[in-house]
Amino acid sequence: MARTRKKNEMNAGELNLTAMIDVAFQLLNFFVITSHPVSVTTNLDVFRPSEDKTANPTKPPTVLRIMVLNGGFTLNDQPVTLPMLHDKLDFITKGDKTQTVLIQCAADSRHGMLVEVLDLCNRLGLKNLSVISSS
Amino acid sequence: MRKHPDEYLSGNLTAMIDVVFQLIIFFVATVSLQDTVSDERIRLAMAPSGRPVTTKDPREVYIDVDKSGQIRIARFPYSHREVAFILKKIVQDNGNNQIPVIIRGDENARHDAVKNVMDACAAAGIWKIKFAALKERGG
Numbered sequence: 372m373a374r375t376r377k378k379n380e381m382n383a384g385e386l387n388l389t390a391m392i393d394v395a396f397q398l399l400n401f402f403v404i405t406s407h408p409v410s411v412t413t414n415l416d417v418f419r420p421s422e423d424k425t426a427n428p429t430k431p432p433t434v435l436r437i438m439v440l441n442g443g444f445t446l447n448d449q450p451v452t453l454p455m456l457h458d459k460l461d462f463i464t465k466g467d468k469t470q471t472v473l474i475q476c477a478a479d480s481r482h483g484m485l486v487e488v489l490d491l492c493n494r495l496g497l498k499n500l501s502v503i504s505s506s
Numbered sequence: 507m508r509k510h511p512d513e514y515l516s517g518n519l520t521a522m523i524d525v526v527f528q529l530i531i532f533f534v535a536t537v538s539l540q541d542t543v544s545d546e547r548i549r550l551a552m553a554p555s556g557r558p559v560t561t562k563d564p565r566e567v568y569i570d571v572d573k574s575g576q577i578r579i580a581r582f583p584y585s586h587r588e589v590a591f592i593l594k595k596i597v598q599d600n601g602n603n604q605i606p607v608i609i610r611g612d613e614n615a616r617h618d619a620v621k622n623v624m625d626a627c628a629a630a631g632i633w634k635i636k637f638a639a640l641k642e643r644g645g
Binding site: 390392397413416489494 | 518521522524525528529531532535536544550551552553554555556557558559560571608611612613614615616617618619620621624627628633634635636637638639640641642
């Protein structure tokens with residue numbers, strides 16, 4: 372009788388840790404697989420200019436050339452600030468959002484400035500964006 | 507009363523195997539996130555007007571460019587020649603050049619470092635590329 376009581380006391384103090392860990396992992400796996408984090412990133416599409424075999428050489432395409440320099444921007448060789456660039460692009464492309472925008476980046480310009488221009492073009496609904504680099 | 511030596515060896519193997527399988531599932535579920543997770547050294551530029559990324563192509567190749575100009579794929583540093591070789595191999599294996607390449611450049615990276623990646627894409631015949639940016643800055 373004394374031996375039985377002693378055995379029961381030991382069982383009452385034991386915890387089945389393996390089962391608890393098992394359930395914890397089950398929950399962890401469930402939340403890892405089912406959770407979808409909110410996306411805060413965006414992808415800005417650009418094209419690299421390649422030879423267009425279907426282009427009609429008799430009709431020159433309308434191209435807007437934006438230069439991204441180390442200290443600022445130019446639009447068709449006219450120095451502009453970012454708000455000015457927005458207004459001018461908006462005015463020029465009001466009727467035709469399919470115009471090709473050629474963005475030329477100087478080698479020493481910051482990548483953030485290129486992203487600013489791409490974002491601005493996105494805001495204006497311009498889709499044909501090509502990025503080239505100048506040495 | 508002393509235990510028989512065999513009693514010490516007989517653990518609850520079923521529960522142990524269960525936990526081991528749980529760990530395998532956990533690592534299999536999380537290992538695929540490692541390639542696409544953003545490098546904390548790269549501070550992306552802001553583009554509030556960009557469309558949020560809703561669909562993911564499993565063929566997406568992420569190329570990171572940090573502010574010192576170092577190029578990394580899956581956190582492993584490569585030269586631009588190696589990147590060109592890797593992209594050529596990917597294009598060759600897929601049979602077309604419509605591979606989504608996403609360049610995650612630091613906002614303070616010089617353009618010539620990004621240009622090296624764009625040239626590597628061009629060498630592989632990839633003409634359409636994407637630049638990753640942030641829609642909103644986290645706290």
